[in-house]
Amino acid sequence: MVGIWGMGGLGKTTAAKAIYNQIHPQFEFKSFLADVRDATSKHDLVDVQKKLISDILKKKPEISYVDEGIGLIKQQFRHRKILVIVDNIDKEEQLDAIVGSHDWFGLGSRIIITTRDERLLLNVNKKFQAKKMNEEEALELFSWHAFKNSCPDQGYLEVSEKVVSYCGGLPLSLEVLGSLLIKRSLAEWESQLEELGRYPDENIVNRLRISFDGLCRSEKAIFLDISCFFIGEDKDYVAKRLDKCGFSATIGISVLCERCLITVEQNKLNKHDLLREMARVIISEKSLGHPGKWSRLWNRQEAAEVLRNKSVSTFPIKFCIMHPA
Structure with missing residues (x-):
């Protein structure tokens, strides 16, 4: 086996x-x-x-x-x-x-x-x-889907490299975005990249979300907290902080590692950028444009704006006071 x-x-x-x-x-x-x-x-x-x-x-x-x-x-x-x-x-x-x-x-x-x-x-x-692709492999896979060739068309190399960097070596995202951008103009490519900077592709998010949906309630909360506030932080420190919030964070973090939702490198918490973006979509999707209704605020500017306008309508709400994005 x-x-x-x-x-x-x-x-x-x-x-x-x-x-x-x-x-x-x-x-x-x-x-x-x-x-x-x-x-x-x-x-x-x-x-x-x-x-x-x-x-x-x-x-x-x-x-x-x-x-x-x-x-x-x-x-x-x-x-x-x-x-x-x-x-x-x-x-x-x-x-x-x-x-x-x-x-x-x-x-x-x-x-x-x-x-x-x-x-x-x-x-x-x-x-x-299974490992993510290196940059050379990722560019080739993306090119097969975007150009039906092993390398980008003339004039598209720089923008293709931007897309590949965004995908972070994930074949799913390379295939989805390559198929989306095929036979589109450079202006359309730049527009799509700008859109991805604000909101990740729905097809990619939905595929990645399957792993999140299989978690129990406390594991979901730990995943969202780490995604918003604790990327790059020491694992043991984060476990202690989350334990004080009523979570069994040591076992919870282990489960998230086993399910490939986070990684621990030199005892520091990390995760794929698209998984981080997925977490933020999950938090904001029901109230787009209304951060005062979100359960977590990871952007200092948005947090300050919500506090300034006293627009919080979800309690408790977590802010990124010590851990900016």
């Missing part, structure tokens, strides 16, 4: 597809279970089990509940060499129902799991963290 984990939009599914396409001829029995998180939210785990069993046995199974499916998988697969891709899981129960143990499958089987949550990979043999 091999796990691939990382934040949304890094290309984990793309990597799994590439691996599957390369090695599937070595296996008589194989199955690619695409976006298990989405499939189980729309249907249930029994449907995913049916897809797996049908792919392997080439016939539709008669199962009515998860335990029945587990029993059939263990009975039919334990002597077969099988390749299974379990794409985008977000709950332990999904793994337990589909690929619960090594001894469910025959010798030489390969199970590849992709997820945004590192903790779901405790029982795999190896795990690999």
